[in-house]
Amino acid sequence: MYVDKTRQIALNEIVKDVFGNDARIIKIKRLGGIGNENYKVDVLTKRGTITLSLKIFLGSLHEARRKATKEEYFIRRLSEVGLNVPNILYYDPEGRRLGRPILIKRWISGIPVNKALEKDYDNKDVIVDVYARELATLHRVVPKPSDFMVIKEIRTPAEYIVRQFKIIEILSKIVKFDMSKVINALRKDMPCSGDITFLHGDYAPENVLVNTSYDTIYFIDLESIELGVNEDDVAYAFHMLRFIESINKRLKGVAEDFIESYEKHYGKTLKNLEYFKVLSAAKLYVVLKYLMKTGRLIRERKTWLLIYPFLYMFFFRRVMKYLKEYITNINFTM
Template sequence: MSDQDPPGLDLARLRAHLDRERPGLVTGPLTAEVVQGGRSNLTYVVSDGTGRWVVRRPPLGHVLPTAHDMGREHRVISALGPTPVPVPRTLLLCQDPDVLGAPFYVMEFVEGTPYRGKEELERLGAERTRAIADSLIDTLVDLHAVNPAEAGLADFGRPEGFLERQLRRWKKQLDASRSRDLPGIDELHERLAGRLPASPEPTIVHGDYRLDNVLVGTDDEIKAVLDWEMSTLGDPLTDIALMVAYAERSTLDLSFVSNVSAAPGYPGTDEVVARYAERSGRDVSGLSWYVGFAFFKLAVILEGIYYRFSHGQTVGEGFDRIGSGVAPLVAHGNAALKED
């Protein structure tokens, strides 16, 4: 690996592999930059001076390949290519760790903006902000309308018992990172466990659907949905509820999370849910359970980050403030369940 290579990406080995598997694709020396954002997998934009492509691989030093399954991500994006859901075109999957040190895949580069803060939307104005938010909702409706079997994804997950498994998984995660008293979180879990809803017909779910996980074009339409590492077959209401929770948590003054929903023109929670319900035809009358679960999940994620930071396992700007964000999320989760 040369001094010009970003961590985890040997450009000479990548070039040799692309020349072998996709001859003629690359026509000049490769350069690369790491893309910030995303949950954990590493993303690079690679260019030969003429064309641009995106490479995705697991994080450096990963030990659980099932948590960073490149084949799974590549499969869902490839399967959604012919559907109305906008995704990048996949070009290559490499499962051989000898090439880059881990499996990876290559997809086309899509022009677009991942809006991460309300200031970015404020510059566009309320009308365009509303159009972007509407497109975000409509794209989720399109995803949930895809027939998994027709897309070749009938075995992409185990929808039976999906909510029960999800709740058990996140409780296990909480127990693994519990190092302090978290008022209300056990009550929230108990109430969720005691009121598990019956899921509707399963769909492909994204698992982390929000504005900064999509690329928006200059026409304010969604050009590509990204970060499919949490996707599976399951309950579609978990996706729309997470969107609601992300929007509501931006009012909690947590400086380290996206606050796009606070921008003028961004529709309120009721409007978001109403548009999704009208366009999808789904019954959302029991959505408060899902919103409560979304807040529980977000609280567990933040507590895990706080735990790693407090034990010296994570460094970086802003991590010292994450611990204070957990209690408000727990309170919002309990409040959501009281709305029933």
């Protein structure tokens, strides 16, 4: 799917509904994304140019509606508790206007955390600290009954972990990579305690924005939110920062600094973090292999691949090697 002429006409009508009859689209730019389509849209209004974020939800219609409903709900939910999220301007979960569920938000002019780290080494400690602080803030939000209408309720760490095992097992069969040894080891050492919190689900540095003064984080993609053990979210972010370290030696140590900052802001020591580092690495490994097998990872970056094919494959192979080593050299410190 893409914004063709027919959909541009429909989108222009939506813009008029939101900003008035004189408003019109002057530019649409396709952005990245694997599971959905994302666009940056410039709109000319009486008050000047306004930039919007358009997300078109893909997948089966049922899946797309579920993702749209979930993201819209949690943007409003996290706004209620003071977290920084985009303002919703238009929401069509049924896809009546563009043929697919869509969400239009006001554009946030921030810097992806990974870009901020790469450009401003001198302030990397400050950037990592605010990145960790906001994740800890999310993890302290207390779930309420209405949340369970859009996400599955998880009552115990074991329930959450077993659910992750099922995901890993399903994907490992599809990509034909034996994860039985890893899962058996994880089952044997499964922690019996842990905090059940909201999880961002995809707290990679490129998925959150920081402002230019490095004191505010913006959550821009919330469709992956679920309930689970907070240490899994932390472990995922840790691995993502390690990937950045692997290609930029000046950022060496930011992953460990992130853990230290998170524990400071969350107010607790992460006793089972080593366990969740392995669990997260195992899931990430089979997810990436699945995306490569199905071609989704390449399709979403096909333009970039044409320019930097060897660099891309070099980076991807390094990531996969790192993850594989992590899950094949299991050594929990519980």
